[in-house]
Amino acid sequence: MYAQMVETGAKRVKTLEEMSPEERAFQERIDAEVKIEPKNWMPDAYRKTLIRQISQHAHSEIVGMLPEGNWVTRAPTFKRKLQLMAKIQDEAGHGMYLYSAMETLGADRDEEVEKLHNGRAKYSSIFNYPTLNWADMGAVGWLVDGAAIVNQVVLQRTSYGPYSRAMIRICKEESFHQRQGYEILLTMMQEGNEAQKEMVQDAINRLWWPALMMFGPSDADSPNSAQSMAWKIKRHTNDELRQRFIDQTVPQLEFLGCTAPDPDLKWNEERGHYDFGEIQWEEFYEVIKGNGPCNRERIETRRNAIEDGTWVREAAVAFAEKKKKQQAAA
Amino acid sequence: MSQWTLFEVFVRSKHGLNHKHVGSVHAADAAMAIENARELYTRRNEGVSLWVVPSAAITASSPDEKDPLFDPSEDKIYRHASFYELPPEVGHM
Numbered sequence: 001m002y003a004q005m006v007e008t009g010a011k012r013v014k015t016l017e018e019m020s021p022e023e024r025a026f027q028e029r030i031d032a033e034v035k036i037e038p039k040n041w042m043p044d045a046y047r048k049t050l051i052r053q054i055s056q057h058a059h060s061e062i063v064g065m066l067p068e069g070n071w072v073t074r075a076p077t078f079k080r081k082l083q084l085m086a087k088i089q090d091e092a093g094h095g096m097y098l099y100s101a102m103e104t105l106g107a108d109r110d111e112e113v114e115k116l117h118n119g120r121a122k123y124s125s126i127f128n129y130p131t132l133n134w135a136d137m138g139a140v141g142w143l144v145d146g147a148a149i150v151n152q153v154v155l156q157r158t159s160y161g162p163y164s165r166a167m168i169r170i171c172k173e174e175s176f177h178q179r180q181g182y183e184i185l186l187t188m189m190q191e192g193n194e195a196q197k198e199m200v201q202d203a204i205n206r207l208w209w210p211a212l213m214m215f216g217p218s219d220a221d222s223p224n225s226a227q228s229m230a231w232k233i234k235r236h237t238n239d240e241l242r243q244r245f246i247d248q249t250v251p252q253l254e255f256l257g258c259t260a261p262d263p264d265l266k267w268n269e270e271r272g273h274y275d276f277g278e279i280q281w282e283e284f285y286e287v288i289k290g291n292g293p294c295n296r297e298r299i300e301t302r303r304n305a306i307e308d309g310t311w312v313r314e315a316a317v318a319f320a321e322k323k324k325k326q327q328a329a330a
Numbered sequence: 331m332s333q334w335t336l337f338e339v340f341v342r343s344k345h346g347l348n349h350k351h352v353g354s355v356h357a358a359d360a361a362m363a364i365e366n367a368r369e370l371y372t373r374r375n376e377g378v379s380l381w382v383v384p385s386a387a388i389t390a391s392s393p394d395e396k397d398p399l400f401d402p403s404e405d406k407i408y409r410h411a412s413f414y415e416l417p418p419e420v421g422h423m
Contacts, residue, residue, distance in 0.1 A: 039393045086373075093370050100354050103336075109356070110333075166353075173374075313358075317334070320359035 002124045002148055003290065004216040006053040010047050010227040031231050034181035037162040038104040046231055050160055051105050052054075053233060055112040058098035063298050065091045067131040067140065077133060083180050089178065095169045099163040117303050118296040125284060126214050128292030135188055135196075136204035137274050141181015143204075143211040143249070145300060149174045149223075150245045151215070157230035182252065189256050204253070205261045212276075213284045215242040222280075336385040337363040339370075341377035349381050357382075 016024050029036065036042055065088050072088070075081035099109050115121035126144055131137065152174065156167045156288055185203075188196045216222060216238040228234035236244075248266075253260060264277035287290065334356040340349035352371045357363035363382040371377070391399055407413050416423060 037389070089373065093373065096355070096370050097353060103354075189398060243418070300342040313334075320362070323361075324361065330388075 001138075002151060002214070003056040004122065004214070005222070005279055006049060006056065006224060006228065008049045008224045008227040008231075010224075012224050013230045020022075027230070030159045030230075033157075033232075034160050035164060037161045047105050049176060049228065049231070050163065051102055051107045051112070052165055053106075053228075054264075055107065055115070056122050058112075058122075059121055060103060060127065061091050061095035062102045063123045063127045064144075065068070065304065066128070066298055066301055067127055068137065069293075071134065071137050072130050075137075080184070082138075083303050087141070087177050087180065090173050090188050094166075094173070097169055098163075098228040099165040100239075101160075101166045102178045103160070104162045112266060113306070117299060117306070119290060119299070122288065123330055125287040125292065126226045126299060127212050129207065129296045133199045133203060134204070135199040136207070137184060138181045138184030138188065138200070139203035140202045141177050141179075142185060142252070143207050144214070145174055145177040145181060146249060147211050147214045147245050149178060150248075152239070154235040157235055158243050159270055163233070166327055182256075183255055185258075189258070200256070201258050204258050208260050208262065209279065209283075210287075212242055212246070212279055213281075215239075215245070215285075217281065217284070243273055246276055250274050334358050334413075335363070337367070338385050338388060339367040340381040340383070341367075341371055342379040343377055345378060349379065349420040352376075354385060355382070360384075 002208060019027060023043055026036070026040075026042060026046075029040075036046075040288060059194045065168075068088050068091075072081060072084055075084050099112070102112065112121065116123065126147075127181060130141065140204050149171065152167050152171050154195075156164055156171060158164045158167065185200050192200075219225065219237045220238045222238055225237055227233060229237075250260070250265065250267075262277045264275060266275055287295070335362070336354055336356055336359070338354050339352050341352050342349045355363055355366040355370055357366050360382055364380055367382055370382070382410050406412075
């Protein structure tokens with residue numbers, strides 16, 4: 001999931017009887033699957049939680065460009081380079097759609113970006129892992145975008161109108177990302193030499209578990225889930241979505257001719273799902289806290305981008321003002 | 331960037347269809363808003379024409395007025411063609 005552990009501030013979900021008339025009308029509207037729009041009344045906690053969730057989602061798209069940016073100058077062919085640049089541009093676009101949705105809640109984009117830069121806002125844990133070989137570009141597209149799709153497809157039905165519409169737009173574009181990633185790996189496995197095939201397996205070994213962690217802590221450790229689900233800003237639990245992702249991914253893994261770094265991964269006939277091993281949650285919490293392999297580098301890159309671009313933004317404003325004066329004089 | 335003007339973006343998908351609201355962009359001026367909108371909303375043949383309008387220039391109806399504004403049209407079923415029953419001999423009209 002691109003948004004992990006979003007705080008709702010609620011200890012438990014209120015019943016309809018405990019709510020004020022306004023709050024009750026709001027909840028009934030959500031229960032009836034009617035979208036909440038920017039000008040509608042909404043509880044303060046709903047607004048704040050959504051700003052947190054959407055900004056975290058947007059920050060993830062923006063920071064998500066960095067591991068891929070590492071390979072633009074190193075892509076093996078011109079075709080792969082063009083594809084990679086198109087994908088990275090999409091990620092920037094997705095960030096922009098989401099920041100716009102966030103702004104409809106009254107949040108200020110600069111302030112929220114500043115929270116990312118000073119460590120007060122989170123982004124998905126997955127982007128704190130390095131992309132070490134070309135196969136990582138394939139594995140990121142296939143596994144990371146694949147996990148994001150599982151999450152985002154259900155968020156198309158989220159209760160907040162602008163967020164839902166951004167998700168619909170994003171989902172249309174994501175399937176290109178996943179397919180181009182899988183195709184990179186498939187080409188390496190089917191046409192590559194031994195070293196290239198090893199690169200694929202190596203990329204999967206490193207990214208498999210971090211991709212599963214994207215869905216967030218298991219349900220027992222997700223205190224905010226109940227409120228988020230009542231508000232329908234989350235539509236399925238972390239464990240449900242993680243299982244869905246694993247079930248759809250394992251056959252693709254087998255088709256590649258690769259394995260997952262999980263000896264406990266096997267089909268469970270009785271459950272009708274794959275069983276899988278224990279996730280190392282200490283690693284997840286460390287990465288979330290800022291101690292992953294690339295956390296500092298990612299934030300530093302973002303800060304530099306904003307600072308180094310200051311003169312461009314100032315020049316754009318000066319140019320716009322000059323043109324306005326010229327037009328007024330003419 | 332929040333100091334820049336917020337523009338609402340409208341895209342016409344094909345000749346003959348109307349412009350449709352797709353989202354918003356920040357820009358220093360209208361010309362830049364068109365460029366940003368092109369990058370953000372028309373990467374995959376989504377449009378043949380763009381409009382950008384400063385968001386502040388849009389006046390919207392209030393959600394509180396939804397009932398007085400839109401309810402009256404609900405009970406005027408005689409405004410729909412299907413209200414008028416004609417004998418089958420008349421044929422398609």
